[in-house]
Amino acid sequence: MQEDNYYFNYKDINLYFKKGESISILGSNNDEIVSFLLSKNIHVITYKSLYEFNKKTVKEEISMYYDKNIDELLSEYNLSNKNISELNICERIKLKILISILSEETIIIDNILSLLDDNDYKLILKKLNEYNKNEKIVINITNNIEETIFGNRLIIIYDDKLLCNDYTLIALREEKLLKRIGLGLPFIVELNKYLMDYGLINKYYLTTTGLVNELWK
């Protein structure tokens, strides 16, 4: 392990994360993993944390971490300056992630991305991707298998056992395992798998347009 990588040991499982990686963690132990991280005072963006801010307004909160043009930042994140008590859930998530991007070397997210509106979900994925490119780490602890296809690596921990730790597309080939533990597959991956079984395609196409064009070529 290089010194500048990030790691933690959960029970007997050693997990290492390289700089620039985006990792999804799924399985039956997500809650315990988050509790474990919080007990070690590791910063995790949880549902509860969305109701825990320090200041009264959005600008005041951001100014704790940023001393340049906050209006520009608000515009980038499609936020406006108002009292934090008036923020809806989607705005709270964006503000929390924005602050973490400004202040953390590693962002750990606990199952909240599916609460974002569609455009904001795409925006946050883009921002997290840019953050990744600056050699930072994103760990998304999630129940939503659809979110995994945006990460590089997928870790599945089930009943305190590490069942899978691999590049996302390789991990998603473990169809039987994923179905057995109730996670299923992302829609586009499942569609690819069935079409391969029927002999209609012979490799993965992860965009709808790419897949349809291949079927009709």
Next chain:
Amino acid sequence: MEIEFNDVGITDEKITFKISDNKIYSFIGNSKSIKHLIASLIYDNSININGSITKSSKIKIGYVKSPLYDNFNEKRVIDNFKRILNNTKYNVDKRIEESLKIVDINKDMLKIKYDDLNYIELKKISLALALLNNPNVLILEDYTEGLNNNDKAELSRLLRMLKNKYNKMIILVSKDTDYCYTISDYIYLLDDKHIVKSGNKLILKDINLLKNLNLKIPDIIKFITEYKKHNSEFNDYNNILDLIKAIYRDIGYKR
């Protein structure tokens, strides 16, 4: 069972709709839409409005609110159950046990404080609280977001049972278009002022409208829409297995 909004002045616009019987209704909108306001107005008789809201006389509403913390009045989880069951005909311990069983939550959770619950535990216990008094209408706000596939399948089983066996009306207040597409009998699409469109689940095929409303296009609809650019006669399907078979019938023989 019937709920009717007649020219209800929510913003500067007026809302009119009528929902009735044991059906699953979805009010779908983004986080800035009027979906939460409509749910509050259905539940709470004390909000001052223009126009009229009429509800059947024997209506009893169970409501899982978002934010989830709004479902709790007492610090300890158990005290929230007792508060609801206070002065009811039910055997308190038995009723609590039954409601926890429905949502698959261990009774050890009763001992802890609600703000120590994680996101999914908060959801499930909020649902157990909403079902406690045997409501005939159940409102779920942003409930499916964050659930895993197993939990969603369990929820679908529960909602269909409540609808079909116990004749309850279910109202989903959501942005989860994928889930609503699988389960809804009738859908209302909302923006920050209006009901923009209503109808059966096929209204979710209006991709431009969903984009305008900042809502996700259900995956299966997105795929079928793209596919129809090559074969406009291709049918709509609700599940992946039927879709695959149809694709094979459509183009498999050519390979």
